[in-house]
Amino acid sequence: MRFLKSTTVEQTRPSQPPLGHLETTVMDLLWERGESNVHDVVQRLHRPLAYTTVMTTLDRLYKKGLLDRRKPARAFLYSPRWSRMEWEQKRAGEFVAGFLAGPQPAGELLISCLVDAVGQQDEALLDELEKKIRLKRKELYQRRRP
């Protein structure tokens, strides 16, 4: 999978901008807790951060289109626009689409890499099943021995 990190990724940059560490943490928190204001997010973060830093991060996520916001009183309430699953699907879809839209070898490499990965997982599963059968056969044989 090393080639996935190579320059090809840069050439076929997905339309969704990547998230930074703090942005990911904030998104996780909002997916877990639901709609929250800046104060709620500051309270629930595991490390002390300035109110303005969190406010800027939430605003940036809103501008990136990841969050919705409304203002029922003085403070904005932020909520995720997509569920975690939808977001992951969108990211994976854009990543794959980016590769497939790229030059011919990049698309073929991605498909062959995915096929290899699935094949390896299948092989591992079959190895595991065969091991179980061998153990069971041994157990049965020992039970039948006088």
Place this chain on the structure above:
Amino acid sequence: MTGSYLFRLLCLSMASFFLAHLALGAALSLMAPAAIRLSERLRPQLAARLLLLLRLAPTGLSLLMVAGLLAPSYLWLEPRATTEPIGWVCLAAAALGLAVWSLSITRALRAAGRSVRHIRHCQRSARKTYLRGETAPVWLMEDPAPLVMLAGVLRSRLVISRKVVSALSAEQLSAVLRHERAHSRSRDNFKRLLVLLAPGMLPFFRGFGRLERAWARVAEWAADDFAVAGDSRRSLTLAAALVRVARLGAVPSPPVLVTSLMAKGIDLSARVDRLLHFVPATAKPGGVAKLLSGGGVLLGACVITLMAQPVTLRAAHEFLEELIR
């Protein structure tokens, strides 16, 4: 819109079928999780029968209601000379009824056509032969894919690729063939055709997906159980054969009316685990099966007796008069 005697009968039959089928289908969808949980506690053979019966119940009961109650009540009590307007609700329900039937019949015919083409292809590229120790013939194919399948709805043929025959030991091959013959014996391809023929709840929405998947799973388990015939050693042999065939490569997706050893959507790991934890059968099957079939016969007799009563036929006719307005 006014309609002749026969046109009204047709509209009322279709509309009442659609409404009854929709109501029964919705009730079945709510019951499905509980029925699947119950089926997991039963023997696979009995569970397969129960799930198939439930899947076909909305169609069967709706047809029984229309053909055994509503149509006779109309023919008996509706004056022939009158012309009567048909309401839009009745017409819409009749159109939906016609649509669900047309779709299901088309689906079944297409599947049957694909199955016939598949059998012709097998007959062209396969050779009918008898494998060592087997009394029934198989169609041996020179195919790169590891095929073991049962093709044909009424007269089933066992198709196997040389790759599988070469890879399996005699004992494993025998277990695999017994598994496929179990499908043939229980007419699983014909049951698949019945499931395809049974209409969906709405046009382009079949519903019943969970029930159909659960039935397909327990039908595989039932065939596994038949193949091992209560013997722990055979159970291990079949498990080993399944893993061996899986190692030979991917199997192309067969047509819907063809049963494949490595059935699509069936969890191989769960199937092997089940075979490994196989408990030899000691007790005779009976209690629940007898109770279910006895209950079914009793209920059927009661329903038919009730349907034949003049008072029921009059009530059914009143319902039809309401529906047609």
